[in-house]
Amino acid sequence: MDLRGRAVLSVKRLQVLLMLFHTMVRIMAEQEVENLSGLSTNPEKDIFVVRENGTTCLMAEFAAKFIVPYDVWASNYVDLITEQADISLTRGAEVKGRCGLNESELQVFWVDRAYALKMLFVKESHNTSKGLEATWRLSKVQFVYDSSEKTHFKDAVAARKYTANSHHLSALVTPAGKSYECQAQQTISLASSDPQKTVTMILSAVHIQPFDIISDFVFSEEHKCxxxxxxxxxxxxxxxxxxxxxxxxxxxxxxxxxxxxxxxxxxxxxxxxxxxxxxx
The missing domain is CATH 1.20.5 (Single alpha-helices involved in coiled-coils or other helix-helix interfaces)
Incomplete structure (x- = not known):
């Protein structure tokens, strides 16, 4: 290849690298996720914000605890007995998220990703006696936990990662354009991949809005539970x-x-x- 050909190839490579760089910068600029737990006076509550194109598109603040049953050997090392781990969502957790017109998602990771919570929200319209009305709801919850994590799981049998999912969930139903607020405790049952185990998720001090946020970092009018x-x-x-x-x-x-x-x-x-x- 002559000198001219090499120069053209180098220019093309440079152009490709510049395009990739601009794409990465644009993606990073379009979406930001923040954990604002430090702003909460409740030490058990986390505050998460997802922003796209410089505007808040999802806000969520809540306290969450998971009650997870797991097996340990009995004293005879023959029988299995069931213990219970109480796992709280700790402040300062890693957060990811995405926003869409009719579907938004919040993902939270803590304790070096030994635990992960995914919450999926959907917005939909319904025909009612008053006409067409739009609402949003929490449609799916997924909780991933690692029973080899020693802080909450002691001497767990078959220690590994498990996944617990909700089943036909329709929770936190709220009129479109409003935020959902509930101080009372709410429980959601999750079916675990650990056979015959059910994980209980307990939410409290909840304030969530995954769609139609008008003011940056500000919830819209509350819909009380x-x-x-x-x-x-x-x-x-x-x-x-x-x-x-x-x-x-x-x-x-x-x-x-x-x-x-x-x-x-x-x-x-x-x-x-x-x-x-x-x-x-």
Whole structure:
């Protein structure tokens, strides 16, 4: 190959490298993921943000715990007994995510990726009596755990990575354009690849919005979960009933006072006719 041909080849290679570099820069600029746990006053709660094209497209803050059954040998080293690991999502976890028009995903990894949580959200429309209404929901949860991790699993039999998945999940259902908020605990059952084992996921202090975020780093109007609404009603109902009872007592006393005053000013008519002669 002559000198000119080598020069042309070098230029083409340089162009390809520049294209790859610009593509990587564009991808990195388009999507950012952040763990903002340090902003939470709750030491058990994580705050995650996914941003694309310089705009927040998914926000999630919650506390999560996983109750994982696993087998250990009994003292006779013949029988198996079941122990239970309580695994909490720790602050400062690694986060990944993606946003779409009708599907968004959040992935969280912690303890050197011994544990991984994937949450898939979908947005869909339904025909109702009021017309076409759009909602979003949590449609799938996947939890990967490594039972060879010694902090939570002690002397686990067949220690390795397992995957636990939700089954026909429809949780956190929320009207489109709103965020979901729930302080109460919510449990989701996950079927594990460890035979005959069910992992329980417990969420609390939840505030999530995977679609239609209008302001950067700001949740839209909250959609309260039914449990929170019921607890709020139970807290305010005695106060409302007390106010009504107090109002009834005040009105009753006022009526009695007015009636007593009116009757006191009236002329007393004798009941006995013989007393008429003393009147005049």
């Amino acid at each position: 039914p449990v929170d609404e019921r607890e709020q009603l139970e807290e305010t109902l005695p106060l409302i009933l007390g106010l009504i009872l107090g109002l009834v007592i005040v009105v009753t006393l006022a009526i009695y006072h007015i009636h007593h005053k009116m009757t006191a000013n009236q002329v007393q008519i004798p009941r006995d006719r013989s007393e008429y002669k003393h009147m005049g």
